[in-house]
Amino acid sequence: MKTPSAVPIRTPRASKAPNAKAPVSIDAAIRAQISAAEKGRVFSPADFTGLGSRTAVDKVLSRLTASGELRRIARGLYDRPRSHPVLGALLPSTDEIARALAGKGNLRLQPSGAYAANLLGLSEQVPLKLAYLTDGASRKVQIGSRHITLKHTTPRNMATAGRISGLVIQALRYLKQPNIDEQILTRLRKRLSKKDKAVLLADAAFAPAWIADVMRRIARGED
Numbered sequence: 001m002k003t004p005s006a007v008p009i010r011t012p013r014a015s016k017a018p019n020a021k022a023p024v025s026i027d028a029a030i031r032a033q034i035s036a037a038e039k040g041r042v043f044s045p046a047d048f049t050g051l052g053s054r055t056a057v058d059k060v061l062s063r064l065t066a067s068g069e070l071r072r073i074a075r076g077l078y079d080r081p082r083s084h085p086v087l088g089a090l091l092p093s094t095d096e097i098a099r100a101l102a103g104k105g106n107l108r109l110q111p112s113g114a115y116a117a118n119l120l121g122l123s124e125q126v127p128l129k130l131a132y133l134t135d136g137a138s139r140k141v142q143i144g145s146r147h148i149t150l151k152h153t154t155p156r157n158m159a160t161a162g163r164i165s166g167l168v169i170q171a172l173r174y175l176k177q178p179n180i181d182e183q184i185l186t187r188l189r190k191r192l193s194k195k196d197k198a199v200l201l202a203d204a205a206f207a208p209a210w211i212a213d214v215m216r217r218i219a220r221g222e223d
Contacts, residue, residue: 026052030060034069039082042073042092042100049104074141077101091144098132101150107136109150110161116170121191122184133157133170156206164196165203165215172211180214188218 029051034043048057061078064070070078071089077100079092098109111119114127128145133153140149160166168188172180192200197219204212 026056027060027063030057031064031069034064034080037080039080040090040092040096042077042079042096043070044076044078044100044103046103047100073097074143077141077143091146094130094146094148097141097143097146097148098130098150101139101141101148102134102136107134108158108161109134110158110166110170112151112170113174116167117174120167120171121187122171122175133161135161159206160203163199163203164192165199165206168192168200168215168218169203169207169211172214173208177210185214185218189221192218 030048033048034041037043043061045054045057045061048060051057052060061070065072065078069080071081073079073092077097079096081089082092083089094115095109102109110133111131112133113129113131114123114125115130115132117123118126129147129149131149131151134150135155135158136150136152138150138152140147142148160169175184189197200215200219204215207215
C-alpha cells in the first residue's frame with residue numbers, strides 16, 4: 001500500500017496592518033527637518049546623515065534650493081532664508097554658519113582673535129576675518145565679505161569654550177599683555193556681571209599665567 005505523498009501547505013501572505021505607516025521618503029524627511037527649523041538656520045549635508053546616501057541628500061537639497069525653500073550660501077552650506085521688511089534678504093549669523101561648518105555631534109566652538117575682542121566691546125570694528133577655535137576639524141569658508149575660520153586646537157584651549165571666561169581669555173590673548181591697561185580692565189568690569197566674574201575666578205587656572213592674573217584683577221576689582 002502506497003503512502004500518500006505529503007500535500008504542501010500554503011502559508012497565506014501576511015497582510016499589512018490597516019494602520020501601518022509607509023516608510024518616509026528621503027525628500028519628506030529632509031523637508032520636515034528643515035521646516036521645523038527657524039529661519040536663518042544653516043544646514044550642511046552632514047545634518048541629514050542617516051536619511052539616505054550623500055548623493056540622494058544632495059539631490060534633495062538641490063531641488064529645495066531651486067524651489068527657494070533653501071538658499072545656497074557657500075559650497076556645502078545652505079540656509080533657510082529670512083528677510084527684513086526694509087533690508088530684504090539677510091545672511092545668516094556668523095554663529096549659525098560656524099555651527100554648520102563644525103558639523104553634527106558634540107563639537108565645541110570658541111570665538112577667538114579680533115572677533116572675541118569685538119564681542120566683549122574691546123574693539124569697535126567688526127572684523128571681516130572671524131575665527132573660532134574648535135575640537136573638531138579645521139575649516140574655512142567665505143560668505144559675502146566674511147571669512148570664517150575654524151581652527152582645531154588643544155583640549156586645554158577648549159576647556160572654557162562656551163563660557164564667558166573662554167571669551168575673555170581669547171580676547172586678552174589677541175590684545176597681548178603690553179596693551180592691557182586700566183581702560184580695558186574698567187570696560188570689562190562694567191560689562192561683566194557678578195556671576196560672570198565668579199566664572200573668571202573659577203576658570204583662571206585654565207589660562208596662561210599673565211591672563212589668569214588679569215582675570216583675577218577684573219573679578220576682584222583690583223588695579
